Amino acid sequence: MRLALRAFWLLVFPLSLAGQTPTDTVKLNPVVVTATRIPTPAADLPVAVTVISGVQLRQQGIRTVAEALRTVPGASVVTTNAYGSQTSLFLRGGESDYVKVLIDGVPQNAPGGAYDFANLTTDNVERIEVVRGPTSVLYGSDAMTGVVQIFTRDGRGAAHGSVAVSGGTYGSNAVDATFAGGGGRAGYSVGMSRFSSDGVYSINNQYRNEVLSGRVRVRPDERTDAALSLRYGDALYHFPTDGGGTVVSNNQHQLDRGPSIGLDLGHRFSGRVESRLTADWRRDNNQYAIGPNSSADTTTFPYSSSDWVTRSGLDARLNLTLAPRDVITVGGALERQAMNGTTLAMPRSRNNGAVYLQVASPLERLVGLAVGARLEDNQRFGTYATYRIGMSLRIAGGTRAIGSVGTGFKEPSFYENFATGFVRGNPNLRPEHALNWETGLEYRGLGKTLTARATYFHQRFRDLIQYSGTPVGPDSVNYSNVADAAAQGAELGVQGALAGGLAFDASYTYLDSRDFATNLRLQRRPSHTASLGLGYGVGARGTASLVAVYTGDRDDYDYSTFPARRVTLPPHTRVDASSTYELSRARGTLPGLAITARLEDLLGARYEDVKNFPARGRTLLLGGRLDWGW
Numbered sequence: 001m002r003l004a005l006r007a008f009w010l011l012v013f014p015l016s017l018a019g020q021t022p023t024d025t026v027k028l029n030p031v032v033v034t035a036t037r038i039p040t041p042a043a044d045l046p047v048a049v050t051v052i053s054g055v056q057l058r059q060q061g062i063r064t065v066a067e068a069l070r071t072v073p074g075a076s077v078v079t080t081n082a083y084g085s086q087t088s089l090f091l092r093g094g095e096s097d098y099v100k101v102l103i104d105g106v107p108q109n110a111p112g113g114a115y116d117f118a119n120l121t122t123d124n125v126e127r128i129e130v131v132r133g134p135t136s137v138l139y140g141s142d143a144m145t146g147v148v149q150i151f152t153r154d155g156r157g158a159a160h161g162s163v164a165v166s167g168g169t170y171g172s173n174a175v176d177a178t179f180a181g182g183g184g185r186a187g188y189s190v191g192m193s194r195f196s197s198d199g200v201y202s203i204n205n206q207y208r209n210e211v212l213s214g215r216v217r218v219r220p221d222e223r224t225d226a227a228l229s230l231r232y233g234d235a236l237y238h239f240p241t242d243g244g245g246t247v248v249s250n251n252q253h254q255l256d257r258g259p260s261i262g263l264d265l266g267h268r269f270s271g272r273v274e275s276r277l278t279a280d281w282r283r284d285n286n287q288y289a290i291g292p293n294s295s296a297d298t299t300t301f302p303y304s305s306s307d308w309v310t311r312s313g314l315d316a317r318l319n320l321t322l323a324p325r326d327v328i329t330v331g332g333a334l335e336r337q338a339m340n341g342t343t344l345a346m347p348r349s350r351n352n353g354a355v356y357l358q359v360a361s362p363l364e365r366l367v368g369l370a371v372g373a374r375l376e377d378n379q380r381f382g383t384y385a386t387y388r389i390g391m392s393l394r395i396a397g398g399t400r401a402i403g404s405v406g407t408g409f410k411e412p413s414f415y416e417n418f419a420t421g422f423v424r425g426n427p428n429l430r431p432e433h434a435l436n437w438e439t440g441l442e443y444r445g446l447g448k449t450l451t452a453r454a455t456y457f458h459q460r461f462r463d464l465i466q467y468s469g470t471p472v473g474p475d476s477v478n479y480s481n482v483a484d485a486a487a488q489g490a491e492l493g494v495q496g497a498l499a500g501g502l503a504f505d506a507s508y509t510y511l512d513s514r515d516f517a518t519n520l521r522l523q524r525r526p527s528h529t530a531s532l533g534l535g536y537g538v539g540a541r542g543t544a545s546l547v548a549v550y551t552g553d554r555d556d557y558d559y560s561t562f563p564a565r566r567v568t569l570p571p572h573t574r575v576d577a578s579s580t581y582e583l584s585r586a587r588g589t590l591p592g593l594a595i596t597a598r599l600e601d602l603l604g605a606r607y608e609d610v611k612n613f614p615a616r617g618r619t620l621l622l623g624g625r626l627d628w629g630w
Helices: 002-016 054-060 065-069 414-418
Strands: 048-053 075-079 087-091 099-103 125-132 146-152 157-168 172-182 186-197 207-221 224-238 252-268 273-290 303-322 326-341 348-360 367-378 382-395 399-410 432-445 450-472 477-498 502-515 528-538 542-551 554-558 565-569 572-584 592-600 608-610 619-629
Touching: 048 054, 048 450, 054 125, 054 542, 054 572, 065 075, 065 087, 065 125, 065 146, 075 608, 146 207, 157 592, 172 619, 348 414
Parallel strands: 099 146
Antiparallel strands: 048 125, 075 087, 125 146, 157 172, 157 619, 172 186, 186 207, 207 224, 224 252, 252 273, 273 303, 303 326, 326 348, 348 367, 367 382, 382 399, 399 432, 432 450, 450 477, 477 502, 502 528, 528 542, 542 572, 554 565, 572 592, 592 619
């Protein structure tokens, strides 16, 4: 390990001394689609948005979306420990199932919002857009505290490709290949990757994840465009622990696999009328199995399960541009959800429909406005209405004030509605819902090289669905709408590019979250988080970066005891460093060669995101990349 660390520093420090050009780690005004479903510069939006570019992800060697989200203001990423272990996102103090996750417009969450980020990789990603605040007015259920949307890379230019390999600590190794190309009329990109690791435990902790992704776009004429995207993942994770972190099994694993397909069609009838149709299909198979440790093991009860969850939907909308450039969006959505397998006694399905309306004035005006409303018709709980109002007011000197208020909701999961046996679901559950308001100031200056933003937000969560071990009500169900909670706080962020090729991105979040029934802080939500990222151009051929993330103390439960005991996890700071350098560039038929390095937890911090699950220690990954083009 000591020799590997020396190799890393030899790669990073001598090269970084020669930095002359800025890196592309910070884009101060990217175009955002997710916030309003209309391409809009981030500087004009009345809501809080973070954009992480694919260039930044590749420069820093970030392999998973969860790792990329650690520096987003208001975001808390919680993972048990090893590669492939349960990974959750808490955004602005909400539950881990309050964030809608999309890949090219295709919902990835299970119905009811649950999503495990452990296997969501960044290969072949163009950008990640994170919208904070309720966005149900545009995306329906699950978007209570925000939306994370991943966009697949769009092939442009002459045909080109790359193959990257890396390996390092915990027996980790990775292979990643991409191919892309295209012009104004058509384009394509294809990505394939495989990652594996031996894990952090001495037994039964192997992990492998294989991903195939691609995107094809065509533009048959000046008014029509179409894009088809595909992603297929197959991940197998072995783990020896129970829910309390105790090593109990050498024969336990889970499998998660399935395709995601999205189709986006657009046609412009005139300069003022545009139609768009998106179709999505997602099918996910989740398997779990545990067996006896040996033929003499009489205490482990063999068990296995396999469930298929399918989501398919259509969304059609019409964008009408009025004078002077106000845009009215009228849309409708249909979705069918289905679940079958071993968890439920019989296959279950439900249909959802919605109509929505949004009016957006040109947000670059002195006063910009975005107003929207949505009426949802859910087969289980009936109709539900949501709204959002956002305003941007420009002040002299590159400063603007923003404010918004909106609502969001989350439907019950299939298990909460339909479980039978030892646990009985409640088909009459109401949706969980939230009211959010926020206000802030934003400044852009110094020749558009600096952006600073301060935001205060307040969220109230109602009708939270909770489990009771003792059946309640005349129907003797185990789930009911009983809880209320709140989260409020402040987000501060500064981004900029300095002379000499240095870019920086700093943020701080204060969060006050409370369960109204107990007046205790919500589980696994730190009151203070902060991050600082530095990017540096290494001449014209390389980059070096350093990212530090501070996580304050947070409350958790020790599930190794019964009843579970409430504990406080101490604060910690994790520092990651990375570097890339092109030894040669692709020219004609001659390939280019680059070397890469990433060192996670540089200072060897010892911490737990979840009680009794120590996080991975210092992790080094070294590799190389072969690039070519025609």
